Amino acid sequence: xxxxxxxxxxxxxxxxxxxxxxxxxxxxxxxxxxxxxxxxxxxxxxxxxxxxxxxxxxxxxxxxxxxxxxxxxxxxxxxxxxxxxxxxxxxxxxxxxxxxxxxxxxxxxxxxxxxxxxxxxxxxxxxxxxxxxxxxxxxxxxxxxxxxxxxxxxxxxxxxxxxxxxxxxxxxxxxxxxxxxxxxxxxxxxxxxxxxxxxxxxxxxxxxxxxxxxxxxxxxxxxxxxxxxxxxxxxxxxxxxxxxxxxxxxxxxxxxxxxxxxxxxxxxxxxxxxxxxxxxxxxxxxxxxxxxxxxxxxxxxxxxxxxxxxxxxxxxxxxxxxxxxxxxxxxxxxxxxxxxxxxxxxxxxxxxxxxxxxxxxxxxxxxxxxxxxxxxxxxxxxxxxxxxxxxxxxxxxxxxxxxxxxxxxxxxxxxxxxxxxxxxxxxxxxxxxxxxxxxxxxxxxxxxxxxxxxxxxxxxxxxxxxxxxxxxxxxxxxxxxxxxxxxxxxxxxxxxxxxxxxxxxxxxxxxxxxxxxxxxxxxxxxxxxxxxxxxxxxxxxxxxxxxxxxxxxxxxx
Amino acid sequence: xxxxxxxxxxxxxxxxxxxxxxxxxxxxxxxxxxxxxxxxxxxxxxxxxxxxxxxxxxxxxxxxxxxxxxxxxxxxxxxxxxxxxxxxxxxxxxxxxxxxxxxxxxxxxxxxxxxxxxxxxxxxxxxxxxxxxxxxxxxxxxxxxxxxxxxxxxxxxxxxxxxxxxxxx
Numbered sequence: 001x002x003x004x005x006x007x008x009x010x011x012x013x014x015x016x017x018x019x020x021x022x023x024x025x026x027x028x029x030x031x032x033x034x035x036x037x038x039x040x041x042x043x044x045x046x047x048x049x050x051x052x053x054x055x056x057x058x059x060x061x062x063x064x065x066x067x068x069x070x071x072x073x074x075x076x077x078x079x080x081x082x083x084x085x086x087x088x089x090x091x092x093x094x095x096x097x098x099x100x101x102x103x104x105x106x107x108x109x110x111x112x113x114x115x116x117x118x119x120x121x122x123x124x125x126x127x128x129x130x131x132x133x134x135x136x137x138x139x140x141x142x143x144x145x146x147x148x149x150x151x152x153x154x155x156x157x158x159x160x161x162x163x164x165x166x167x168x169x170x171x172x173x174x175x176x177x178x179x180x181x182x183x184x185x186x187x188x189x190x191x192x193x194x195x196x197x198x199x200x201x202x203x204x205x206x207x208x209x210x211x212x213x214x215x216x217x218x219x220x221x222x223x224x225x226x227x228x229x230x231x232x233x234x235x236x237x238x239x240x241x242x243x244x245x246x247x248x249x250x251x252x253x254x255x256x257x258x259x260x261x262x263x264x265x266x267x268x269x270x271x272x273x274x275x276x277x278x279x280x281x282x283x284x285x286x287x288x289x290x291x292x293x294x295x296x297x298x299x300x301x302x303x304x305x306x307x308x309x310x311x312x313x314x315x316x317x318x319x320x321x322x323x324x325x326x327x328x329x330x331x332x333x334x335x336x337x338x339x340x341x342x343x344x345x346x347x348x349x350x351x352x353x354x355x356x357x358x359x360x361x362x363x364x365x366x367x368x369x370x371x372x373x374x375x376x377x378x379x380x381x382x383x384x385x386x387x388x389x390x391x392x393x394x395x396x397x398x399x400x401x402x403x404x405x406x407x408x409x410x411x412x413x414x415x416x417x418x419x420x421x422x423x424x425x426x427x428x429x430x431x432x433x434x435x436x437x438x439x440x441x442x443x444x445x446x447x448x449x450x451x452x453x454x455x456x457x458x459x460x461x462x463x464x465x466x467x468x469x470x471x472x473x474x475x476x477x478x479x480x481x482x483x484x485x486x487x488x489x490x491x492x493x494x495x496x497x498x499x500x501x502x503x504x505x506x507x508x509x510x511x512x513x514x515x516x517x518x519x520x521x522x523x524x525x526x527x528x529x530x531x532x533x534x535x536x537x538x539x540x541x542x543x544x545x546x547x548x549x550x551x552x553x554x555x556x557x
Numbered sequence: 558x559x560x561x562x563x564x565x566x567x568x569x570x571x572x573x574x575x576x577x578x579x580x581x582x583x584x585x586x587x588x589x590x591x592x593x594x595x596x597x598x599x600x601x602x603x604x605x606x607x608x609x610x611x612x613x614x615x616x617x618x619x620x621x622x623x624x625x626x627x628x629x630x631x632x633x634x635x636x637x638x639x640x641x642x643x644x645x646x647x648x649x650x651x652x653x654x655x656x657x658x659x660x661x662x663x664x665x666x667x668x669x670x671x672x673x674x675x676x677x678x679x680x681x682x683x684x685x686x687x688x689x690x691x692x693x694x695x696x697x698x699x700x701x702x703x704x705x706x707x708x709x710x711x712x713x714x715x716x717x718x719x720x721x722x723x724x725x726x
Contacts, residue, residue: 035644
């Protein structure tokens with residue numbers, strides 16, 4: 001894992017002092033609210049429904065045990081003793097006091113953590129997949145390049161006031177697990193003729209206008225990634241719309257120009273920067289990559305695991321093949337039934353930190369599915385890890401299953417939300433509480449967002465749920481068939497929205513259609529692709545006046 | 558009156574910016590004498606006339622105006638002012654980068670408009686060397702703290718063309 005040198009450390013300490021000065025000038029009335037706003041946002045500080053919300057960065061999802069312990073401490077001392085992991089490798093605290101934030105930042109800085117650019121119209125935290133460095137299907141470890149990109153984005157002077165937020169994801173595996181098709185820039189590492197480089201995808205995004213990104217360059221040598229991103233950002237900074245926040249993301253620009261014209265502008269811009277000083281050197285790559293070498297793995301054979309049913313069930317769902325024999329990557333589920341997805345208490349953070357120290361070289365990962373990963377656990381230690389995880393509510397064997405939904409904080413916390421999302425998640429979890437049934441249903445991504453900003457990534461859920469506001473009442477729109485990965489695609493809306501209390505029934509009907517129609521081992525998504533949306537639609541709206549029928553009812557009434 | 562910060566000290570501003578009344582156009586506006594900063598459309602319409610009458614010439618660029626359009630004229634300008642109508646409009650940073658890095662503009666590069674203390678560090682990095690601080694802001698505090706927020710920087714930019722990784726020992 002990357003360790004700061006003296007300069008990195010100095011920079012985050014200076015950031016703390018800068019923000020302390022900004023907060024005190026704001027308190028003294030020298031900075032107006034609207035002047036302070038972008039500054040606090042670039043430090044991850046929102047003013048929210050009940051209290052400020054504070055977003056701490058976990059760059060590309062990597063953490064060590066000491067950092068997680070510090071987050072536990074910060075959550076306990078300055079907040080209500082828990083935090084929420086988001087879909088973009090951040091930990092959110094929901095109740096800190098603004099005047100405490102400089103002190104929180106100072107405490108975080110001691111363990112090489114910060115909140116830099118976790119919000120605001122700037123270059124955001126870089127994300128990747130949680131199995132980077134250990135995944136069996138890895139082509140190139142994306143973490144050194146993610147760190148190089150992190151440094152490049154940090155306090156970038158030209159791109160601190162962009163038209164809108166800007167998100168970059170990087171993937172180094174055959175299967176994309178970093179949602180690269182739905183980021184402002186998605187980078188997918190590959191090797192062509194022995195040369196390492198990227199497919200560069202631009203202009204993807206979810207939110208109000210969900211768009212799958214477009215390939216602007218099929219192959220970019222890795223050394224050129226900073227100069228090329230610089231070119232993309234400069235084109236966007238100058239030509240992106242600033243008259244309407246809803247049309248300000250780079251995806252709108254790419255669509256307006258057409259991808260070919262956009263790519264041409266980028267190439268023209270890049271012609272000036274290509275080969276310049278920002279071209280990454282092998283020496284720098286090696287310096288950074290040295291932080292991401294494999295831990296001291298032992299030579300182990302495959303280990304036979306105990307037969308205990310509950311344990312095997314957990315192993316089936318919550319472990320992932322590892323590229324080193326005898327090891328496995330363990331996902332600790334933050335999707336216990338009845339708990340807000342992604343939430344974790346300070347006590348649980350401490351337990352996880354201890355697990356990491358004892359069983360996984362002291363390191364951890366955060367997934368965009370809002371879970372925590374111990375990436376390097378010996379198979380022989382799995383049983384012990386499971387027992388501790390289970391005692392602490394972290395071993396729900398539901399990874400990849402219906403109840404391990406991605407879910408934003410929604411209307412309970414978020415100012416932007418049109419509807420609550422956590423109660424929908426918990427109601428669905430309660431309905432599908434039977435583990436055997438859940439296992440039988442198999443792999444399903446259920447994603448819930450409380451508004452069209454789509455923090456819950458509902459568009460790419462196999463089943464997506466979007467909270468909508470109709471005359472000040474909360475309703476929920478359902479999409480089917482969305483997916484992340486290499487064949488990433490947006491889900492289709494099945495029809496009119498539902499009331500909150502209907503949602504468990506709606507999901508259950510969708511599942512029933514699948515179970516009736518599936519053949520053999522077919523996954524939900526495969527059945528959906530084979531039979532289409534209509535059988536689901538018909539079942540869900542059966543006996544329910546909707547669409548034309550509803551309109552006709554109204555006319556006769 | 559905006560306070561001018563130049564070369565990191567509070568300075569006296571000798572320049573005036575030509576403002577067009579509603580009835581005036583770049584073609585018809587009277588060209589005043591003295592150290593004048595001309596809006597880009599006026600420069601484009603009256604270039605020959607301005608060159609023959611003014612000793613010292615300034616240019617004002619708006620965020621949506623393309624610096625490429627005057628790239629060949631840069632030798633005429635003592636000062637180029639880049640306007641920030643709102644401090645959150647970041648286009649002026651790219652304008653400055655282009656002027657300094659691509660077109661090698663050597664004269665004074667001034668940020669005008671909604672220019673705040675907290676933008677100065679970024680502005681100096683893209684090549685600004687003077688700042689007409691927004692009215693009512695504490696210029697002394699800005700001079701003391703605004704430029705020295707960070708002791709080093711990661712990326713290449715105008716003020717430091719070598720990225721940190723090429724300078725790290």
